[in-house]
Amino acid sequence: MRGGLGSRQNLSINVLMIHSPLVGPMTLHRLGARLHELGFEVVVPDLRGALTGPRPQWRAILDLAIAAASSVDVIVAHSGAGVLMPLLAEQLSPEVVAFVDAVVPGDGLTYQASDPFIEFVDSLSHDGPLLPPWHEWWGDDVTARLIPDGDLRDQIAADTPRVPRSFYDDPVPLPSSWMTRHGCCFLQLSPAYDDDRARAEAYEWPTARMAGQHLDVAVKPFAVGESLMSLIERARSH
Template sequence: MGAVTIVLVHSPFVGPGSWSAVGEELRRGGRSVAVPSLVDALTNPSPLHSALAGAVADAVPGPAILVVHSGAGPLVPAVVDLAPAQIENVIFVDATLPHPGRRWVDTVPAELAGQLTGRVGPDGLLPRWHEWFPPEAMAELVPAERARVEFCADVPRVPLRYLEEIAPGSDAWQDLRCGYVQLSAAYEDAAVEAGRAGWPVARVDGHHLSGVTDPAVVAAAIARMSDAL
């Protein structure tokens, strides 16, 4: 069971701490786990999709199952292109599906894209992800104050140029066995699309940050899916 490493990839819009508790649960269950950080790659002057994918590929120690959350989903094609021999399977957890050839701003409602681009600072950086929403929304998602403070402290500011980059990637990732774990209603469309593609789909009664608030439940879902692929 320890031969394949589960690589937990956080969304570029949040920090690696969003996976910390899930990683601990998986290790307690005997799994080998890696949790790469994408934060430093966000300061790279090169195309950010490539820099972020490189940060993930560099953390893959050998045979691996790639587990991506939320906004990390679109990075999958580029990561697989960089580490084709290592990535054996991919599990999307409440994640956006890949959209090669399209920009992030073209995949979300125009109202959200307009709100975010209108709040970019003079440094070209977006507000931190948790600042996109009213404070009460974060308190509802993560009621425990300590966990909420730790989560928010880990969140980077993302350059606007990342939202406007065309996502790279090939179709090589589609040759891999993939699965989808849905945590929230917001990702129902992605889960349905995954099911139509023939992927196994598991639905957890939770919310988008259940990995922070209910790590044992999310870890168990990932473990079951990894065993099923």
């Protein structure tokens, strides 16, 4: 990568943004647009098609992400996409991997969804093999608090897939010592990711914290973009 991140001119920094499997790429479009304004070249692939394929669907998600990236300097993962970052970083060798209010896997050989999470998704009302769309998990009041703008809320809801319940039954392998790679960093947006920030700090990654909410990647792209840009700079020099 050339130049400092403070420069807005010709940075030639290629950013691959990975959305959570539970939502669509719309959640990252506004943040991606802001990063583009700051001088980054940004790709936000649509990974939803992987969910209709054979198990384990995480492999198809990786394949789609890799196919979208001819050259990657920075990977940005939001929410549940963090689970796949160890494998994706191993394949693409970016300079920086930024976890934004994202799951930070532990130091084991695989990542498996926690028992409390499995119990929660199994408690959701659904027919057949598909879970309800993510925005229906919490009810209208919570969703309105997360995304106050009604038009944006409708756009994100329309973009949200139905995830197979079986998606959470397949463990994701983790490369050995993945957390020691140079360039990992963590930006916390919401209290729900306290444990993940603590894990990132235990890994001695650069971290930053905003007093916000999980979908501020869509709701507050300017503020999140500035914080993320500063964190990426720290991760490069860490």
